[in-house]
Amino acid sequence: MKISYKPFELNLKHPFTIAKFSRTSTPIMLMEISHEGYTGYGEASMVPYMGENIESATAFMAKVDLSWLKAPFDFDEVIAYLDSIAPGNPNIKAAVDIALHDLRGKIEQKPCYQYFGSDPSKMPPTSYTLGIDTPEVLLQKIKEGENCHIIKVKLGRDNDKELINTIRSATDKPLYVDANQGWTDKQQGLDMVHWLHEQGVVLIEQPMAKDDIDSNAWITERSPIAIVGDESVQRFADVEKAQGVYHAINMKLMKSAGMHEGYRMIMKAKELGLKTMIGCMSETSCGTLAAAALAPLCDWADLDGPFLTSNNPYRDPEFKDGKWVLSDLAGLGLIKS
Numbered sequence: 001m002k003i004s005y006k007p008f009e010l011n012l013k014h015p016f017t018i019a020k021f022s023r024t025s026t027p028i029m030l031m032e033i034s035h036e037g038y039t040g041y042g043e044a045s046m047v048p049y050m051g052e053n054i055e056s057a058t059a060f061m062a063k064v065d066l067s068w069l070k071a072p073f074d075f076d077e078v079i080a081y082l083d084s085i086a087p088g089n090p091n092i093k094a095a096v097d098i099a100l101h102d103l104r105g106k107i108e109q110k111p112c113y114q115y116f117g118s119d120p121s122k123m124p125p126t127s128y129t130l131g132i133d134t135p136e137v138l139l140q141k142i143k144e145g146e147n148c149h150i151i152k153v154k155l156g157r158d159n160d161k162e163l164i165n166t167i168r169s170a171t172d173k174p175l176y177v178d179a180n181q182g183w184t185d186k187q188q189g190l191d192m193v194h195w196l197h198e199q200g201v202v203l204i205e206q207p208m209a210k211d212d213i214d215s216n217a218w219i220t221e222r223s224p225i226a227i228v229g230d231e232s233v234q235r236f237a238d239v240e241k242a243q244g245v246y247h248a249i250n251m252k253l254m255k256s257a258g259m260h261e262g263y264r265m266i267m268k269a270k271e272l273g274l275k276t277m278i279g280c281m282s283e284t285s286c287g288t289l290a291a292a293a294l295a296p297l298c299d300w301a302d303l304d305g306p307f308l309t310s311n312n313p314y315r316d317p318e319f320k321d322g323k324w325v326l327s328d329l330a331g332l333g334l335i336k337s
Helices: 054-061 077-087 090-108 110-114 135-144 161-167 186-198 213-222 237-242 257-271 287-291
Strands: 003-019 022-036 038-045 128-131 148-156 175-178 202-205 226-229 248-254 275-279
Touching: 003 054, 003 135, 022 054, 022 090, 038 090, 038 128, 038 202, 038 287, 054 090, 077 090, 077 257, 090 110, 090 257, 090 287, 110 257, 110 287, 128 257, 135 161, 148 161, 186 202, 186 213, 213 226, 226 275, 237 248, 237 257, 257 275
Parallel strands: 128 148, 148 175, 175 202, 202 226, 226 248, 248 275
Antiparallel strands: 003 022, 022 038
16 A cells, blocks of 8 residues: 655635634645555645644654555544554544545445435535635625625624625625634623624634633523534544534534544534534645535535635536535545646
């Protein structure tokens, strides 16, 4: 089994600003794992708040040896092995997991979504994310995202209402909101929740700091709309901790160390009565298709990576009626540009 990987700088169409930082690109590690004449593709998207970078990913991969792995792959065994190398590092672990899922699908000539019991007809619509920006640029972004039926907006600064009013001047599409831990006062936060409800907001991600469990739970208990745990829900062990604190979780492959654990998180959330959202970092079509394979199992989707970037090294997946379309190609269905 041969593993190769290389760094790639994924450029954003616009500077991407959230409550606590701004960036214009994202470091990516593109991965290939070859076996029996087939090659599986994966990626690690290393956004700043996760703490990984090209150097840490390279150091981790220097310790990875998959010569022991035989098809069909036991993904519980794979994740246990990767976790034994070093704690954390979910981004680069996700790259390995995604590549192995793609490889498995190609070896067995099955699309990845079939491994998870996903029904392509149940694909949820994907939202189009607007970073914090000036009114003029927000209006431009709304036009660029016209093929999406839902808008997601980043909040968490002192101009939240201005941003929402600007968006509402241009569209009446349903809104998702992500405060990215930007709110600091729970009563003010709850007041904002009620105001946002009046503006047609469907859900709010991570209103308060991830370690402020009591304030998040307090808002959730009183909120007329879904409150979703994001930064506070990283891997499988965090799902049970979200019960009673949030209405739902946002599972991202780059947090969960890949598709296998991401699936387990979705199933656990359902078991606990939590709703599920599947989200993304800044990702290429590779990460998008990996998440799309799981998206039909979720209530909401925010998988807009290819729309927000300018140098995707792969062909954009098929997108129709505001939704990604799962193909019957083996593996992820990824096609190089």
